[in-house]
Amino acid sequence: MNDNKISRRDFVKGVATGVCAGAFASMGLYSYTQSAYDRLPKVQRKFEDFGACRSVKVINISETSWFNNAHLIGDIHDAGGLLVNQYTLNWAPFANGQGKAKGSYDSGIASIKELIPNDLEKAWEIQKKLALHPENPGGFSCLIEVEELDGTKHKYLLDTGWSYDWMEKSFKREGIDKMLQAREIEALFISHEHWDHFWGLPVTMKYDNRIPLYVHDGFYKEGLQYIKDSGYKGTPVIQKEPMRQIIPGMAVLKFDVPIINRVFGETSLAFNVKDKGLVLISGCCHQGILQMADFAYTDLKYDNDRFYGIYGGLHISPFEDWDPKYDDLVISLAKWNFERIGCNHCTGHLTAKKFIERGYPVVRGTARFRSSSPDYLGNGDTITF
Amino acid sequence: MDMDSNGTLYLESRKLVKRWSGPWPALINTLIMAVFFYITWWIFQDPRGVFRMYTPYVGYMVCRWMLILFIWVAYIFDFWPFKRSWLERTHPLVKGLVLTLVSVAAMVIVIKGFFIELLGNYGIAYFNPERLQAMGITHFYALEYATEAIMMFAAIASWLSPSWVVACEGAPWNKLKQPAKGLTIMVVTFFLSMIVYFVTMHSHMAILFYPWQQYTAITPPYWEAFANTVSGNFHIAWIMCCTVVVWQFETIWERYPFNLIKTDWLRRTASFFGIILIALALCFFLYYAQDLVWGETIRGTRRLAAPDWRWLHVGEMAIFWLVPTLFLNFYCNNWPNNFSRPVRVCLRTFLTAALAVLVYVVYYKTAHLFLGTQKGFSHPQQFPMIPMIWLINIFLINVWFMDGWPGWKAVPRTAEEMREVEEEKVASDVKWTPALARGLAVGVACGAGLYAIVIAILPWVGKTVEIIK
Numbered sequence: 137m138n139d140n141k142i143s144r145r146d147f148v149k150g151v152a153t154g155v156c157a158g159a160f161a162s163m164g165l166y167s168y169t170q171s172a173y174d175r176l177p178k179v180q181r182k183f184e185d186f187g188a189c190r191s192v193k194v195i196n197i198s199e200t201s202w203f204n205n206a207h208l209i210g211d212i213h214d215a216g217g218l219l220v221n222q223y224t225l226n227w228a229p230f231a232n233g234q235g236k237a238k239g240s241y242d243s244g245i246a247s248i249k250e251l252i253p254n255d256l257e258k259a260w261e262i263q264k265k266l267a268l269h270p271e272n273p274g275g276f277s278c279l280i281e282v283e284e285l286d287g288t289k290h291k292y293l294l295d296t297g298w299s300y301d302w303m304e305k306s307f308k309r310e311g312i313d314k315m316l317q318a319r320e321i322e323a324l325f326i327s328h329e330h331w332d333h334f335w336g337l338p339v340t341m342k343y344d345n346r347i348p349l350y351v352h353d354g355f356y357k358e359g360l361q362y363i364k365d366s367g368y369k370g371t372p373v374i375q376k377e378p379m380r381q382i383i384p385g386m387a388v389l390k391f392d393v394p395i396i397n398r399v400f401g402e403t404s405l406a407f408n409v410k411d412k413g414l415v416l417i418s419g420c421c422h423q424g425i426l427q428m429a430d431f432a433y434t435d436l437k438y439d440n441d442r443f444y445g446i447y448g449g450l451h452i453s454p455f456e457d458w459d460p461k462y463d464d465l466v467i468s469l470a471k472w473n474f475e476r477i478g479c480n481h482c483t484g485h486l487t488a489k490k491f492i493e494r495g496y497p498v499v500r501g502t503a504r505f506r507s508s509s510p511d512y513l514g515n516g517d518t519i520t521f
Numbered sequence: 522m523d524m525d526s527n528g529t530l531y532l533e534s535r536k537l538v539k540r541w542s543g544p545w546p547a548l549i550n551t552l553i554m555a556v557f558f559y560i561t562w563w564i565f566q567d568p569r570g571v572f573r574m575y576t577p578y579v580g581y582m583v584c585r586w587m588l589i590l591f592i593w594v595a596y597i598f599d600f601w602p603f604k605r606s607w608l609e610r611t612h613p614l615v616k617g618l619v620l621t622l623v624s625v626a627a628m629v630i631v632i633k634g635f636f637i638e639l640l641g642n643y644g645i646a647y648f649n650p651e652r653l654q655a656m657g658i659t660h661f662y663a664l665e666y667a668t669e670a671i672m673m674f675a676a677i678a679s680w681l682s683p684s685w686v687v688a689c690e691g692a693p694w695n696k697l698k699q700p701a702k703g704l705t706i707m708v709v710t711f712f713l714s715m716i717v718y719f720v721t722m723h724s725h726m727a728i729l730f731y732p733w734q735q736y737t738a739i740t741p742p743y744w745e746a747f748a749n750t751v752s753g754n755f756h757i758a759w760i761m762c763c764t765v766v767v768w769q770f771e772t773i774w775e776r777y778p779f780n781l782i783k784t785d786w787l788r789r790t791a792s793f794f795g796i797i798l799i800a801l802a803l804c805f806f807l808y809y810a811q812d813l814v815w816g817e818t819i820r821g822t823r824r825l826a827a828p829d830w831r832w833l834h835v836g837e838m839a840i841f842w843l844v845p846t847l848f849l850n851f852y853c854n855n856w857p858n859n860f861s862r863p864v865r866v867c868l869r870t871f872l873t874a875a876l877a878v879l880v881y882v883v884y885y886k887t888a889h890l891f892l893g894t895q896k897g898f899s900h901p902q903q904f905p906m907i908p909m910i911w912l913i914n915i916f917l918i919n920v921w922f923m924d925g926w927p928g929w930k931a932v933p934r935t936a937e938e939m940r941e942v943e944e945e946k947v948a949s950d951v952k953w954t955p956a957l958a959r960g961l962a963v964g965v966a967c968g969a970g971l972y973a974i975v976i977a978i979l980p981w982v983g984k985t986v987e988i989i990k
Contacts, residue, residue, distance in 0.1 A: 154964015
């Protein structure tokens with residue numbers, strides 16, 4: 137009887153030890169093996185048909201979001217780093233003159249609320265006196281012309297820049313102001329809430345305050361309030377679904393990603409160009425270009441089942457910083473076989489340089505209007521897919 | 522009697538006794554630590570707070586090096602130069618303050634004196650942010666790169682330093698007196714950390730710069746094909762798992778089963794390498810678990826699907842396991858205790874694993890509401906390891922430096938209790954018998970079956986459970 141008890145105790149001790157040993161052994165011997173990965177379900181492609189268009193032309197209004205990297209990142213650093221709320225950075229147009237990290241949406245907008253969108257020159261002058269590095273802001277914005285298969289042409293704006301002064305001049309340079317006034321531009325898509333894509337909103341509102349406006353549903357309350365304070369008279373379309381078709385061959389893709397300086401989510405544009413393939417256009421592409429490409433591969437149907445082109449800020453080394461994971465992208469971009477790559481803005485000059493060194497089909501620019509490198513499709517440059 | 526010279530660590534020589542019965546000590550200490558955590562987080566780390574060190578690498582480096590210094594002070598130097606009598610008589614609050622400040626001062630000397638000024642000026646430029654800045658890198662990233670390198674050194678040392686004391690029992694220098702013992706183990710583990718650093722993280726740092734620094738480092742790194750990334754996050758994954766497993770081995774596992782080995786050198790060697798093997802197993806599982814939940818990685822993406830982030834997240838998940846492990850050991854008397862050692866080790870392992878899942882879920886559901894961090898799993902500047910290690914540091918200050926004050930107080934262990942401590946090092950409570958062997962076989966099969974069930978469930982979890990809305 138006593139022996140049995142001892143045996144039972146030993147048996148239980150053995151079981152307890154064995155359970156842990158067996159679990160850890162299985163974890164170690166199986167988890168990172170080919171057999172383990174062979175059992176993962178294969179990707180089921182959805183081939184969602186969003187039509188096709190004949191061509192897409194992008195006119196780069198401005199890709200120079202800021203002009204001095206050290207000032208920009210220095211301000212962010214002084215405020216506490218990349219997780220600090222962007223509205224507290226004390227940058228125009230939300231500056232209150234109290235210095236780094238002491239800004240707020242309410243105190244900043246109070247100084248110019250009555251002036252926007254009709255007296256932007258005065259509003260910006262006031263803000264320049266209150267803001268950190270007031271000469272640094274530029275902005276990102278591009279005009280997209282889409283031709284349908286029947287020849288109908290559509291114009292859209294992707295993003296509206298940052299500095300009222302810079303964007304006003306950039307709009308005038310490309311004739312955007314007149315297109316807006318004439319209601320030729322059918323919609324404004326804000327890729328995300330960041331300063332350099334969104335804070336120049338009053339400049340668009342000055343010329344067309346009823347333009348259909350599309351934003352990600354991750355916008356914070358300050359961003360939604362700014363849409364109202366900018367003089368917008370319509371109701372913004374807040375996109376909640378992963379994909380929304382705009383016209384045949386054009387869709388807005390929504391990605392839920394946390395982004396630096398307390399921004400959440402980005403939307404990008406996808407086009408199916410007949411006989412060519414998929415074209416992706418992004419503002420900053422915080423979701424990652426390969427993440428976006430993978431989403432398109434999994435979800436969308438496009439001609440020739442081929443990735444044709446990509447344009448925009450590809451958000452790889454926006455502050456000319458680097459990380460080995462960026463090399464992962466540079467290395468693995470090859471297997472996606474894009475035929476035309478138009479990059480600028482937050483792609484990073486070093487990234488563009490590495491793309492070119494690897495022989496990728498980067499469409500070069502002219503380095504005009506304060507764009508600094510021909511490796512980029514710069515301000516005033518165009519690309520047609 | 523002053524016990525400085527008898528070879529017993531202060532932490533082993535004392536017994537923490539509850540000041541009040543029931544759950545009150547644990548509850549009160551938890552409450553105090555939570556408040557202290559939040560105040561100090563706000564002052565030092567929070568992006569909305571005073572010093573805003575969560576840039577993130579500056580704050581990350583600081584909390585990792587604080588952890589190392591606490592380990593050095595308590596485990597390696599056994600509180601030298603403070604006398605045992607001072608430790609026994611001084612009020613815990615005073616001890617906590619003095620020992621923490623001494624640790625912080627030593628940390629500043631190591632970071633500023635050794636890494637930035639010595640190594641950064643006479644060895645490797647990337648340890649010195651000013652040199653990087655002078656070469657054209659913005660101030661912000663110069664600081665981030667340098668602190669990342671210094672932080673990584675601490676990550677490696679936070680595995681090797683305690684491992685030498687816990688697994689290798691301080692051998693062959695365990696009979697030396699302080700400070701010779703502490704200095705020797707510190708120098709040896711520092712040296713080993715440096716070797717591990719060079720073969721794991723140096724290449725990562727070398728490809729931060731253009732062009733890749735191929736004359737001074739192996740580029741592309743040798744692990745690229747295996748890990749599907751050139752990022753050193755692959756090494757962070759298994760090294761963090763090693764760090765966590767060392768402490769599990771020391772606390773909830775009571776050094777079982779390696780303490781059954783009677784031969785000193787064999788036990789120590791088996792413990793040291795056993796920890797590494799268990800950590801590798803954990804590392805591969807946690808990586809695979811992510812693939813099961815979120816789908817396979819896509820190399821070159823930046824976030825959730827990126828292999829480099831998934832390796833990093835392995836380390837983050839491991840740290841989530843360390844928090845309940847230490848809490849159970851420090852504040853719940855290593856519950857449960859009323860079973861045989863193998864059974865209680867098994868129960869604690871699964872209990873803490875379940876609690877780790879709970880901490881993980883609560884963290885991702887709520888951290889952005891009060892820590893000043895951003896919502897989401899994968900943010901390029903978000904490291905849950907920082908608040909977790911910050912919290913662990915506070916645990917360590919409370920238990921190691923303050924004897925668990927206010928809920929607990931230290932009393933000397935009796936001779937009988939000291940024997941029990943020694944028993945943990947070389948145990949004889951489990952002996953090889955046919956019944957044990959049968960049980961072991963059944964257990965191994967059950968463990969493998971449990972693993973099979975978990976990996977079968979995880980894809981379903983990925984489809985149905987939404988932690989972040």
